Structure formats: structure tokens, C-alpha cells
Amino acid sequence: MREAAGPTAGTSHAVTRTLSRNESPHGPLPDIVAAVAASSRDVNRYPDPACTDLTVALARRHGVEPDRVAVGAGSCALLQAVFQLAGPGATAVYAWRSFEYYPILAGHLGVHSERVPLADDVHDLATMADRITATTRVVVICNPNNPTGTLLGLDRLRAFLDRVPPTCLVALDEAYFEYVDEPMGTGGLALHDRYPNLVVLRTFSKAYGLAGLRVGYLIGAARIVASLREMTLPFAVSAPAQHAAVAALALEDVLLTRVRQTIAERTRVRAALLAEGFAVPASQANFLWLRLGENAGPFGSWCARVGIELRVFDGEGVRVSLGSPSDNDAFLAAVHQWRVRNAPELLTTGALR
């Protein structure tokens, strides 16, 4: 590709638009701020180590017994517990490319990674099932997948789960579940009773807008939940985080209205990107994946120079979070400028499709 030309002379940007972390663009609702403020009066005390109120609220919300819910300092803490439970020397099967934290955790905890390449940006569940051996203790499935945004339906998950031995845990990471607008009911939780080796991970970091407070949860069989709770650090979820999460559950209707705005932006931004000639798989999350190949790095640098921060995977693609409409407009303006200057042929050759 040609050397990327600089942004328009005289262009300046006062703000950095962070579209690299899949955060909610919305600040906390007043009730959330109030819950955090109220619990801040007691920070000389340790928080409730059992996260009792939040656990009960989540159990009620999902129609399960509280002993099937584990709360953690972000779902990443619970993923860590899952890899810890697998234990050093075990193997974890997961798709690649997927969430970057899986190989990091595996590496830290001495778990061997068996990565199965995505097929057309989607989990290749048949091959993943083939790769399960006697040493495989866990399979992680990110659904919708980060960074591609692609979704596996329940029928395919069910067919996969039928092939997994009951001794192997399946961790279904549904961090972006609330952004799914295809009919899939309660997601992995619908499969729960039939597959006791399935655990479903959710988070308050994305749709509920509490990334900075660190709180996520997992639902699974009581026996597995008990083991995972033992693996997490005591007092890891702060009182402000616990109270804010309880408040967020009570405000779910308002928060899900915000989610619907993000879904509308996802449709709008993807359509604009396709019209520019970019290859963008249909996303069911709060981000889009631009399969740019060797253009990924230069495109990411271009956006950085105009104050737009993306997640760049060199040689593969970039992931852009859906921000406020104004953030997304700024991104689309940068996309257009880049395309016109550096790749005017794309529209006619469809090279990025």
C-alpha cells in the first residue's frame, strides 16, 4: 500500500476519542453515582466478601438459586479462576482470533493453549470439538466473539456441547450478550440445565457502563461455582462496585435503551463502512471489525493522528468500538479521508471486502 499521507493540514483535535476498549459511551446514571457515593462512606470497612445482595439480585434476575452465581472483580477475574481450576499442565481450547486475555491467562497459569482459527470470522466449533483431548480441561467460547463481533446461535452451541465430555468445562464468555439483537433468548443460560459443565460469564463493564468499577459474574452448576469462588481473592469486589451493580440491575430498562442506541449506531456505521469498500462482518456486539490485513497498522496510525484510538491487530484488522454518534461521525470522516487518499481504488476493486 502507498505511504499514508498525513491528515488535512491545519486539522487539530482537542480530544482523544477512545474507541479501543468497547466501553459504554454513556456516563453513569444519577442513581449509580448516588449508590457509589453512599457506599464510599464506609470504605474504612472491608466489603461483603460474599457479595450477598448482588448475588441474590442476580439469582432473582436470572431465575436461579444464589449458589449458582459467582461474582468477581470483572469477568476477567472469573476467567482467571476458570483457568486456575483447569490447573497447570492442562489444555484450554479456544478460537483465534478471540479475546486477547485468554492466552495471557493461560500463559500465566501454565495452561497449554490450543487455538483453533476462526473460519470466516466465526468460531469453527467442529474443529474445536475435534481438538479436545484427555488433557483438555476447559473450552472458552466468546459469544459474540471479540474482536469480530460474530455470533453463534444456540443450535450450534448445543451441537457442540453434545460433543464435549462432561469432565471438560465450557466457559461461555457473553460479555456482549446485551448487544445481541438476533433472537437467542437468555443466551447460554438457556442451555444450563442440560449441560452441567457449562458456565456462562457476563459483565457489568459493557452494556451496564461500569467498566471502571470492576464487576462481573458467572452462572454455573453449584459445585463448579463453589470451586471457582474459592479461587478468587477475598474482598476483591469493592462495596461501591457491589452497590452500583445492584443499582444498575434495578435500572436495566434505562440502560438497555442506551444499548439500543448503540445497536442503531452499529447498523449505521457498518453500512457506511461497507459503502466505503471495507470488509466488515455483521456484528452483534458494541464494536465492528475491519478486516484490513496489511492496511491495519497504517490505518490505525492514521486514526491516531486525528485523535481516534482504535484497537489495531497488525497485519489482521482493527476493532473499533461504537461510541457516541459524534465519535462515530469523527471515525467515519477519518475513514473516508484515509480511503480517498490512500486507497481510492478500493471502491472499484473491492480490495477490502
Ligand SMILES: *Cc1c(COP(=O)(O)O)cnc(C)c1O
Ligand atoms: C470486555 C470483555 C470482558 C469483560 O471484562 P471485565 O473484566 O468484566 O471488565 C470479558 N470478556 C470479553 C471477551 C471482553 O471483551
